[in-house]
Amino acid sequence: xxxxxxxRYAVFGNPIEHSQSPVIHQQFAQQLQQTISxxxxxxxxxxxDASARAFFNDGGAGLNITVPFKLEAYQLADQLSxxxxxxxxxxxxxxxxxxxxxxxxxxxxxxxxxxxxxQWSIEGANILILGAGGAVRGIIEPxxxxxxxxxxxxxxxxxxxxxxxxxxQPLANDFSVRLSVKHYADLNKPFDIIINGTSAxxxxxxxxxxxxxxxxxxxxxxxxAKTPTPFLQVAAKQGARVIADGLGMLVEQAAESFRxxxxxxxxxSKVIQFVRDSL
Ligand code: ATR
Numbered sequence: 001x002x003x004x005x006x007x008r009y010a011v012f013g014n015p016i017e018h019s020q021s022p023v024i025h026q027q028f029a030q031q032l033q034q035t036i037s038x039x040x041x042x043x044x045x046x047x048x049d050a051s052a053r054a055f056f057n058d059g060g061a062g063l064n065i066t067v068p069f070k071l072e073a074y075q076l077a078d079q080l081s082x083x084x085x086x087x088x089x090x091x092x093x094x095x096x097x098x099x100x101x102x103x104x105x106x107x108x109x110x111x112x113x114x115x116x117x118x119q120w121s122i123e124g125a126n127i128l129i130l131g132a133g134g135a136v137r138g139i140i141e142p143x144x145x146x147x148x149x150x151x152x153x154x155x156x157x158x159x160x161x162x163x164x165x166x167x168x169q170p171l172a173n174d175f176s177v178r179l180s181v182k183h184y185a186d187l188n189k190p191f192d193i194i195i196n197g198t199s200a201x202x203x204x205x206x207x208x209x210x211x212x213x214x215x216x217x218x219x220x221x222x223x224x225a226k227t228p229t230p231f232l233q234v235a236a237k238q239g240a241r242v243i244a245d246g247l248g249m250l251v252e253q254a255a256e257s258f259r260x261x262x263x264x265x266x267x268x269s270k271v272i273q274f275v276r277d278s279l
Contacts, residue, residue, distance in 0.1 A: 006035040009261065010055060013066035016042045020275050021064055024254045027274055028266035036262075048072040056095060062261040063093040064254070070104075070134060077102025086167070087138040092257040103260055106135070107142035109253025110195075110222070110246075115146065117248045117272065120193060120218045122146035128191040128217075129153045130184075130207045130231075131198035132160040135222055139197065140168045150178040152191070156198075156207070158183055184208050190215040194240075196231040197222050206231045214238035222246040226279040247279075248272050 011021040017040075025038040043051050048069045053076075055063060065073040070089035074080065077090055078099040084090050090102035114120045127148045129136055132155035143151065151172065155161040161181040172179035188210050194217045200206055201223045219235035224245035228236065232243040251272045259265040 005059075006037045007061040007261075008055075008059065009036055009038040009062045009064070010041050010060065011038075011064040011066060012041050012043045012048065012051065012055075012069055014043055014045060014068060016040045016066070019066065020250060020278075021066075021254060023278065024251055024271055024275060025258060027271045028255065028258045031266055031271075032262070032264055034262060034264075043069065049076055052076055052093065056093075056100060061095055062257070064257055065091050065093065074102055076100065083107065083141055086141045086171075089134050089138055091138075091253065092260055094260050103257075104138055105253040105256035105260070106138040106249070107140070108256055109251075110139050110220075110249045111142040111146055112252040112256075112268075113244075113246075113248035114193070114220065117252075117269070118218070118220075118242075118244055120220075120242075122148050122193070124149050125192035127151045128187065128194045128213065130194065130196045130209070131155055131200075132157070132164050133197070133199065135199075136197035137164060137167075139195070139222075140164065141171060144168060144171050144175050144177050144179075147175050148177055148193075150180070152180050152182050152187070154182045154184050154187055154207070156184070188212050191217050193218045193220065194235070195220045195222065196229075199223075201229045201231055204230055206234050211238040214240045216241045219243045220246070222249060224250065247276060251275060 019040045022038045029036045073090035079101045081103040084102050084104040087104040092103045094101045125148045153161040165181045219240040221229045221231045224247040251268050255266050255268050
C-alpha cells in the first residue's frame with residue numbers, strides 16, 4: 001500500500017448484506033474530516049481466522065466483527081481488553097504494533113444509548129434482562145458498573161442464566177447490585193428497565209412475560225428495525241412507559257470502535273438520525 005491510501009477497516013459477518021456499519025463509519029469519518037475506507041465483507045463459515053489474518057497482513061487497520069464470528073475473534077486476538085474477557089466475545093480488533101488487540105464495545109454502546117441518548121437512569125433501577133446468550137453476556141458488566149439496585153436475568157433455558165450469574169456475581173457484589181436468575185413464569189412484578197437480549201424477535205416471537213412486568217417500564221430491544229420489533233409492540237400494548245430499539249446501541253458501539261482505532265470520539269446523535277431515516 002502506498003502512504004496515501006486511506007486506512008482500511010471492515011466489518012466481517014455472515015450474513016452481512018444489511019449491515020449499517022459502513023454507513024455509520026463513513027458518517028463518523030466525514031464528521032471528523034478523516035479519510036478512511038470501510039467495507040462490509042461476507043465471510044464463509046470456517047474461514048474467519050484466515051480471512052482476518054489476510055486482512056491484517058494486507059495492511060488492514062481494524063475490524064468490526066458481527067454474528068457469528070465474535071467468539072472466533074476472541075480466540076484470534078493476541079491480547080484482550082478486560083471487558084472483552086468478561087464478555088467472552090470480541091466485536092472490535094485493533095492493530096497495536098505487531099499484535100492484534102480484541103475489545104468489545106457492545107456493552108458500553110448500550111449503556112451510552114440508555115444513559116446519554118434516552119436519558120434512562122440506570123443507577124438505583126430494577127433491571128430485567130431477557131436472554132442469556134452471547135449478546136447478553138456482552139452487556140452485563142457495563143450495566144452492573146452503572147450501579148442498578150437489582151438485576152434479574154431471565155431465560156428460556158434457565159441454566160444458561162445461572163451460568164452468567166455465576167460469572168458476574170463477584171462484579172455485582174463489588175457494585176452492591178442484587179443479582180438473581182428467574183424463570184419467565186416467575187416474573188410478576190414491575191421493573192424500571194426491561195432489556196430484550198433474546199433473538200426471539202427474529203422469528204417474530206417474544207419471551208412469555210406477564211403484563212405486570214411492563215407496567216410503566218422503560219423497554220429496550222437490542223434488535224432494531226424500521227418498525228417497532230414484536231417485543232416493543234407488546235411492551236407498548238402492555239403499558240410500557242417508553243420503548244426504544246437497538247439502533248442507538250449500534251451507533252454507540254461503532255463510535256467506541258472508531259475511538260479505539262482513530263483516537264477521537266464521534267458525535268452520535270446526528271448519525272443515529274441519519275441511519276434511522278435511511279432504514
Ligand atoms: P446471541 O448471540 O444473539 O445472544 P445466542 O447466544 O444463540 O445468540 O442466544 C440467543 C438467546 O435468545 C438465548 O437466550 C435464547 O434462549 P435459550 O438460551 O433458551 O435458547 C433466546 N431465544 C431465542 N429464541 C427464543 C424464543 N423463541 N423465546 C425465548 N427466548 C429465545
